[in-house]
Amino acid sequence: MSEVEELTGFKRSYIYGLIRKNxxxxxxxxxxxxxxxxxxxxxxxxxxxxxxE
Structure with missing residues (x-):
């Protein structure tokens, strides 16, 4: 997760929110x-x- 956070610039909760929304x-x-x-x-x-963008 730390690498994903670093790559995206997003925190754990935001990433999981995106996952829930597919x-x-x-x-x-x-x-x-x-x-x-x-x-x-x-x-x-x-x-x-x-x-x-």
């Missing part, structure tokens, strides 16, 4: 209480945001 890549379960994100999906999302 406006950010879904997290992937890595373990019982651990999630992560596909780096390419996050980077593609960031690039798409730059284009739509």
């Amino acid at each position: 406006k950010f890549p879904q997290s992937i379960a890595i373990g019982a209480r651990i999630v992560g994100w596909d780096a390419n999906s996050v980077l593609e999302w960031i690039e798409a945001q730059k284009v739509s």
Whole structure:
């Protein structure tokens, strides 16, 4: 999550809000209480945001 926050400039709560609205890549379960994100999906999302501005 810290890397996702750093890449996007958004805090955890805002990122999860975007996920609930289907406006950010879904997290992937890595373990019982651990999630992560596909780096390419996050980077593609960031690039798409730059284009739509």
